[in-house]
Amino acid sequence: MGADEVGTLEALKVIRREIVDPAIAEHKGRIVKTTGDGLLVEFASAVDAVTCAMAVQEKMAGREGQIAFRIGINIGDIISDENDIFGDGVNVAARVENECAPGGVCLSGSAFEQVRGKTTFEFDDLGERSLKNIDRAVRLYGVKPANAKPATAESNRLLSLPDKPSIAVLPFQNMSGDPEQEYFADGMVEDIITALSRFKWLFVIARNSTFTYKGRSVDIRQVGRELGVRYVLEGSVRRAGDRVRITAQLIDAETRAHIWADRYDRAVDDIFALQDEITVSTVAAIEPSVRQAEIERAKRKRPDNLDAYDLVLRATPLVDTGMPEGASQAVPLLERALLLEPNYALAHGQTAFCNEILYLRAGRREDNRTAAIRYAHTAVALGPDDAPALVYAAIAIGLVEHDRILALETFEAALAISPSAAWAYSWGALILGWGGEAERAIEWGERGIRLSPFDPWITAALHGICMGHFLRGRYEDAAAAAQRAIRSKPGFSVSHMFLAASLAKLGRMEDANAAAKRVMQLQPNFSSNGQCSAIGCVPLLATPLIEAMRASGLPE
Structure with missing residues (x-):
């Protein structure tokens, strides 16, 4: 037994003597047996067990140290x-404990x-789970104490590990001493995430959630709990x-053990080979038996021109604001990239997305509409193996061209390449919602949120979920989804529109009216018919939605 194990064993003995055993005795429990570092305890009353x-967890939370219990x-x-007990009741209790976050009940x-x-x-409904065996x-x-902060997708600490x-992959720290090089470090991480996402046996958290840790000093174990992952890559x-x-x-986020580490010195023009090397090393550390053929599939199609790649890296944070101002600044960069490399699928996809933003949110100009469609189809043709390019293209095809069948086929093509592409699920949920497919919109939205629980564009998934509940007459759930979307992006007028319509249906x-006024403050030219027409909303949803918007005080 190593020194750390001896220390842990001694700490556990102290905790049992000072906290656990007295609490069990006080609440009339019986310790049936110990199981390594665990306990099986029987109570005559469920209330006593929970109390x-x-x-125990309250006292553990106030105690210094790295030991945390799941109950x-x-x-x-x-x-x-x-002196032992067996059966289904015990088996289910053990599996429930496995689903619990450290420190939770x-x-x-x-x-x-x-x-x-x-x-x-107070209790949070965590939904139905499929438990092993x-x-x-x-x-x-x-379970949480009374008046505790409600659990949300952004703060939930009970994300269970996937099967x-x-x-x-956390944002890599920029050590260059030059803030201008920040985009380069971020681009490196994004490419590694994309490459890892191609492995179907690997669950990869989307970059929009991991980048919420940028610039922060983090506890790796806490990151693992918050994102529901076993491994964390940092650098x-x-x-x-x-x-x-x-x-x-x-x-390893649970044990904090370093599984693999390395340092690389390369010429900048060898950067793609370096990205592949880091990806291969990471995958091999997680699954040593991975075949070389799978490694090769992880290498995404790259541009031949490094200057074009650099321009796209600079444009990406502007593109992903989803706002007209950012899109207007990104388009010139992307156009310069396409002059250097006309067959750059990702640049075409991002340009399509920017024109979609400018069409729907900045005047509905016909040149933006036709450009969004043209660039989207080019991205699909040039990038059949480029998941990000396909996702950007599918958004424009669904929201501007209104070809939802092709949009969903394109999202599914992206997911076939990259099963952890959260954006595909989140934006797919939005397009399914506008198309009137209630249950699929909710299902895709929930998948997107699980893959990227801190995503700034969780808004798209929540809009899809909101429309799904609205279509099914579950207006309380629709309003709750709209409120979460507002917390994610307070300045996004459509979220307030959905909230106004849902509250009107509830008779509130x-x-x-207050939500409707906020819509008009954010988007003075808003009209209910114009919104539904521009986005191609199906009559099944448009009719009750426009009626509810009118009732809330929004103009037709």
Whole structure:
């Protein structure tokens, strides 16, 4: 046994003696057995079990150290055998504990029914989960103290690990001493994320969520909990003249063990080979048996002209604002890139997306509409193996050309290449919503949020979810999705539009009127018919939506 293991064992003994065992005794529990660093405890009352669990976690939260407990609670049939218990009730409790975040308490649906209304604790419905070796889905509930901050997609700490290996790539630190080189470090990370996303057996968090950690000092274990991943890749980039030095390290987020680390010194014109080398090393560290053929598939199509690549890197943060100002600044950069390399699929896709933004949000000019469609189709033709290019193109095809069938085929082509492409699910949800496909819009939106829970464009997924609930008459859920979208992008008028319509359907006219006024402040030329017409909303949704918008006070 190593020194760290000895220290951990001693710390666990102290915790049991000072916290766990006294709490169990106080709440009339019985320790059935120990299982390594775990305990199986039986209570006569579910209320006692939950109260004991929360007391333990409260004391653990105030204690210094790196030990954190997961606690799962279930009510079910058991079989007693002398000093042990067995059966489905025990098995489900163990699986519930596996779904819990460190420091958390989770209940099965059966346990929740026994404690509901009987304690001061609050509960978050975590939905149904498929648990390992359990032949049915089990609804789970997270427990929190009264008046605790509500769980959201942005702050939820109960993201369970996926069944397959999972990774988040954090922004690499720019060590160049030149803020102008920040885009270069970010571009390196984005390319590594895209390459890793091509492996179907690997769950990859989207860059828009990992980039929320940019410039912050982070705890790797906390990052793993917040994003629901096992592995975290971090590093730094130092560029000087025509040379670049990159350090990278792969860390197990739960144990903080360093799985792999390396340093690379290369000429800048060898940067693509370096990206491939880091990707290959990361994949090999996670899955040593990966075939070389899969490695080759991870190498995305790159431009021949490095100057064109540089221009696209500079344009990307402007493109991804999703706002007319950013799009207007990005288009000249992208046009220069296409002059240098006319067959650059990603540049075509981003130009299509910019023109879609300018058409729908800055005057609906015909030249923007035709340009969005033209560049989108070119991106699809040139980039059948370039997932980001396909996603940008699909957005324009769906929202401007109104060819939702082709748009969804294009999203699905992107997902076939990159199963972790969160944007494909999020924007696909939006287009499904405008097309009246309620259940698919909700399903795709939820997938997009799980893949990128902190994504600045979580708004698109939430709009799709909102429309799905609106179509099904679930106006409370629709309003909740709209409110989350507003928290994500407060200045996006369409979110306030959805909120106004949902509140009108609920008869909350004062709140609906307030939301409608906010729409007009953000978009003075807004009209209900104009919005639905420009985006190609199907009559199934347009009719009740326009009626609700009119009731809220929005102009037709």
